[in-house]
Amino acid sequence: MAEAVVSPVIERLGDLLLNEAKFLSGVRVQVKDAHTKLLWMRAFLKDADAHVRDGDERVRLWVVQVRDTSYDLDDVIETYVLKVVSKRNGRGVISVLKRYACIFSEGIYVHKIGAEIEKISSSIATLTSSLQTYGIRELRVKEFGETSSNNIQPQRDLRRAYSHVVENVVVGFDKDIEELVARLIGKENPHRHRVISICGMGGLGKTTLARKVYHHPQVRAHFDGFAWASISQQCVVREVWEGILFGLTSPTQAERNEIKSMGNGEIAKKLYNLQKQRKCLVLLDDIWTTSTWDGLKAAFPQDETNSKILLTTRIKNVAFHVDQNGFIHEPRCLNENESWELFQKKTSCFGKDPTNSKDNERMGVLGREMLRHCSGLPLAIIVLSGLLSTKHTVNEWEEIKGNVMRYITKGREHDDSKYSGVSSVLGLSYDELPFYLKPCFLYLAHYPEDATIQVKELCLMLVAEGFIPSRGASTDSSEDVAYDCLSELVERSMIQVEKWGLTRKMKSFRIHDLMRDVCLSKAQDENFLQFNDLRNRGEEPLKSVSTDIRRVAIYFDRIYDFLPFVDNINSALRCLIIELVMSQKKLRHVINSFLMLRVLKVSHRDPLKLPKEIGKLIHLRLFSTSHNTLVENIPSSIGNLRCLQTLVVKSYVDNVKVPNVMWKLEQLRHLSLPYVHGIPAFSKWLRLTNLRNLQTLTGVQLKYLDRNDFLRLTNLKKLAIRVDRNLERIFQDPTTVTFVRLRHLQIDCSEERVRVDIVPVILSYPQIYKLKVEGTIVKLPEYNQFSPNLIKLKLEYTHLKDDPMPTLEKLSSLRVLSLHECSYDGNEMVCSKGGFPQLESLQITYLPSLEEWKVEEGALSSLHFLRIDCCLKLRRVPDGLRYITTLKEMEITSMRREFKERVEEGGEDFYKVHHFINKCE
Incomplete structure (x- = not known):
């Protein structure tokens, strides 16, 4: 580190x-x-x-x-x-x-x-x-994007697996085994997948699953030869080749000696030809790096062959590197019932004495409580089961329960078995990280348990901290590089994606509870970050902080006198994340205590005036308030923060005063201002003269902007703006106001009492893929006036008089459409044949005049999800839904009882929707 x-x-x-x-x-x-x-x-x-x-x-x-x-x-x-x-x-x-x-x-x-x-x-x-x-020697520093090659041999040796050791107790893998066996024997297309990879985090049971597949009767009957190579040891290519060749041929001693006398080229060629001539299965267990495969691949056929490779790895990129057309299987964690089943089978003493029914019942309750800490990770369950197998009384189980996390993660003292603890296994993934990824991983320690982590927010924080390496002459922004770093953590199975965006980019992710425990432990050991969560903890005191700690995250749910705690923290603190009830006086004290802060995130529930002292934080790169913070003002001293890259001030207080000092912040990349009913109170103009690096601008009104300033914002990627009827002041000639980098546009014209023509605005952004329009508009733009790249469209309070479907269904790239809150005032909509060819999600919410919706056969041919909400005059679902074979789910909420009854089983319209999931609320 x-x-x-x-x-x-x-x-x-x-x-x-x-x-x-x-x-x-x-x-x-x-x-x-x-x-x-x-x-x-x-x-x-x-x-x-x-x-x-x-x-x-x-x-x-x-x-x-x-x-x-x-x-x-x-x-x-x-x-x-x-x-x-x-x-x-x-x-x-x-x-x-x-x-x-x-x-x-x-x-x-x-x-x-x-x-x-x-x-x-x-x-x-x-x-x-x-x-x-x-005895430390010089090693070449790895460049960005290269794989680490740290010497972690002692830890890896503990995880070495052998082909003959068959695990009899396996739970939750039945479907996995069935699918992998089918892929390997490939009855329909035997050449489809040359390489089958099992990829996932440490402790998930990849090797156990691979072993069950390797020994499966159908697999044994299909292949002629089998070889198992454990790559977790320091990989010596020659030794691995020899081991595989021995496994495939079962040679005599004389033949072994002959093989050992061959040159590397000869043995690689012999192994290559053997796999071409016969149907062989080679299992490469626990392969970590692409360079390892590059050393081994000369002995494996790259073209069509009946032989297969089954490999296990934590790093998805390794699997892709071995074979881009290979099949990658990612096992899941066990659910609650599967966890309990595995626990019972592995805990030898549990339930064995029928005379102690009360003790067994109590131990069952304790066991289930302790299992929650395992979060479905098989290794953790096995560690816990092995420990409890030596404990035979309820009192002993009670004692273990009090320290269950310590026992699971660290294992029993003086136990060197490969299942001695989870931290040592999961910690291998951390040890293998190249240096530029380690702080990215440790930074996750500031999020609470089970938090959904937003990728964009985290990228901005990593950039602000200076953890993101440059890519030399690359045109990628720092935010792009930060995203790539997080993607590497996904590839290494250290974090799990929760939500993908429309452009197939990661939007949010989670970290497994036990991997988070490793993260917290490493962050604490390195004096990198300390996490304090006192929510629902009563009067529990704050943990003492190391005088060298650089980052602190504090979460409260009540008034707490934290100033003595603050006074003990290193004044050179770089990052403070604080969620609590806090007065202006306390915030002023915090600011004066940590003048070297680079990241400051504040969450506050009561009205809060930001003190002018915030202008002292001249090293600050990121300042943000959360969505539930009631900020009353932004002091003009914020103009002193010349290093500021990200300013996000969210507030639900009316008329937040915004000073005209933003033009001084020349390093600013992301500016999100309070959007309380869309009316932040600017003094007169919002000057943006020097903000050439600005990528995000939200919460601003057109009438406060200078046209010349606005035209200079050529790096904008996201814009949320409130327009008025005089928008020609800015967009008088769309051909001169083109922002080719812009991808996300929100237009709000709800302040006006007359209809606004938004066509000039739409024409100014020819490359957007995400558009939201709120407020009454003159008309919907023609389909050829929209961006051809448009993927997502949301209309709200637009009060369209004409049916929007004939226009919108021609948008060939559209995948998500939301018609919300009086977006259409007519009583009929029609989706015609061939319309909406790519649309996957359609939401229709509160269209009070809509009575009839028709869907012709051949329309909405890619639809997966449909939501109908609060359209009280709509009499029935369209007959054409029965033709949409791709539809998987329909939600019906806040509709009349008669409408719901029609689509429920036994109803008149049930035949239209019986082929997909239907939820009525």
């Missing part, structure tokens, strides 16, 4: 040296020297981390010193910028007079800072020179 700490500091210093030399007046030489020494040290850190994992306590202490020294250097530079450079940014006569008045003392301070940097550089040099003592 030290490498992950040092690398952002190196990048920070490099940016200062290259792009912001003016900030280093007086200390540039010292900073350059420290930067050079850190670069040299980083080359050794990968090997040092490997020594730490091998249990070398001396090296662990050395790594801690490296980490702390890097933090010290970062703090000194940040302090220098805070105390010296901020004074130089002052303007006006008074600022100039103050500048000259303190120039002598400032010179002394610069000298002092230079001396501190030199002292830290000397410490770095001393630490580097001691490397030889510990």
Whole structure:
């Protein structure tokens, strides 16, 4: 992890040296020297981390010193910028007079800072020179996108599996086994999948599943030869090839000697030809890296063959790399009943004594309670079962229950079996991460248990913290690189996607409870982040914080005097996430205590005035308030935050005052202002003169914008704007107001009492894929006026007079359509044959005049989901629904009882909907 700490500091210093030399007046030489020494040290850190994992306590202490020294250097530079450079940014006569008045003392301070940097550089040099003592060698630093090759042999050896060890107790894998067997023997198309991969997080039972398939009678009858290779040991290609060849041929001793005398090319060719000539099954268990396969692949046919490869891996990218056309199977965690079944079968003492029925009943209750902590992970259930098998009384089970998480994750002391604990198994995934992914994973520690984590928000925070490496000449934004980092965690099975977006990009994800426990533990060990959740905890005190901690997340659900806790936290805190009832006075205290913050997230339930002191946080990159925060004002001092990249202020307070200072924030990329009934209170104009990097702009009104400013926002990707009848002031010539990068557009014209023509706005954004229109409009644009890329469309309060379906059904890319809240005032809609060829989701909500909806045969041919809500005059579902074979689910809510009865079993319209799931509420 030290490498992950040092690398952002190196990048920070490099940016200062290259792009912001003016900030280093007086200390540039010292900073350059420290930067050079850190670069040299980083080359050794990968090997040092490997020594730490091998249990070398001396090296662990050395790594801690490296980490702390890097933090010290970062703090000194940040302090220098805070105390010296901020004074130089002052303007006006008074600022100039103050500048000259303190120039002598400032010179002394610069000298002092230079001396501190030199002292830290000397410490770095001393630490580097001691490397030889510990046997640490220089390793090439991995570039972004490469796979780590850390030496984690001792941990991997514990997970080594053997083909002959058959697990008799297997639960929840019946369907998995059936599907994998069918893919392997491939009766219909035997050549369809050359490689079958089982991919998932550690402890999920991938090897157990592979072993059951490997020994399955149908598989044994189908293939002529079998070989099992455990790749979890340090992969020596020659040894793996020999082992596979021995398994496929069962050679005599003389034949073995002959094989061993062959050259690498000869043995690879022999193995290759054998798989071409016969039907062979080779199982490659626990393969971690693409480079491992690159070393092995010469011995495996790449073209059509009757032989197959079955492999297990935690990393999906490895499976894709082995065969892009292969089949990837991802086992799920066990459900509650399956977990209980596995627990009962593995816990040898449970229920064996029928005379102790009361004890058995109590132990059953305790067992189910403890199982919840396993979250369906087979390894965790097996660890818990093995532990309880040695405990025969209710009292002993009660004792285990009190410390169940410690027992499950850490395992029993002095037990070196491969099932001794879950943390060591799941921790392998963390150890294997390249340095740039480790802080991305540890950052997840600030989210509460079972939280749905929004990808966009997390990407912005990672960028603000400086954890995202650059890609050299790449045109990808930092946010794009952050997304790719999170995608790597998905590929490595460390997080699970919960929701995909319309463009097949990840929108949200979750982290398994036990993987989160690993995350929390690692974050605490590294002084990276501390998580405090006092919701529903009564008077439980806050945990003490290490004086070196850099990030703190605090969640409250009541008034709590947390200021003594704050006073004990390191003043060099970089990130604070705080959810509580808080006064302006307390927030002011927090701000004054942590002037080096880069990320500040606040959630508050009562009206809150942001103090002017927020302008002191000149290092702040991200400031946001949650959706339930009642912000009353934004102080003008926020214009001092020249490093700010993301400003998100959500509030339900009317007329939030927004000062005209946003133009000063030249680094701003994402600006989301309060949108209380769409009316934030700007003083007069919202100047955006210098915001050339702006990608997101939401919560603004057209009448407050200057046209010239607006035209300069050529990097906008998302725009949510309230327009008025005078929109030609901005959109007078759509051919000159084209924003080709924009993908997401929201138009709100609900403030106007007359109909607004939105066609000029639509024509100005030719590449959007997501559009929302709210408010009364003159007419719906023609289908060829919409973007050809439009995927999602939502209409609300548009009060259309004409049926929108004849226009919208011609949008060939449209996949999601929502007609909400009086979007259409007519009484009939018709979807014609061939219309909506790609539409997957259709929602019709509160169309009070709609009486008849017709769907012709051949319309909506791709529809998966349909929702009809509060259309009280609609008499029946369309007859054409019976022709839509793709429809999987229909929800009917807030409709008349007669309508619901018609579609329920036995109703007049049931024949139209019986082929898919129908939910009536």
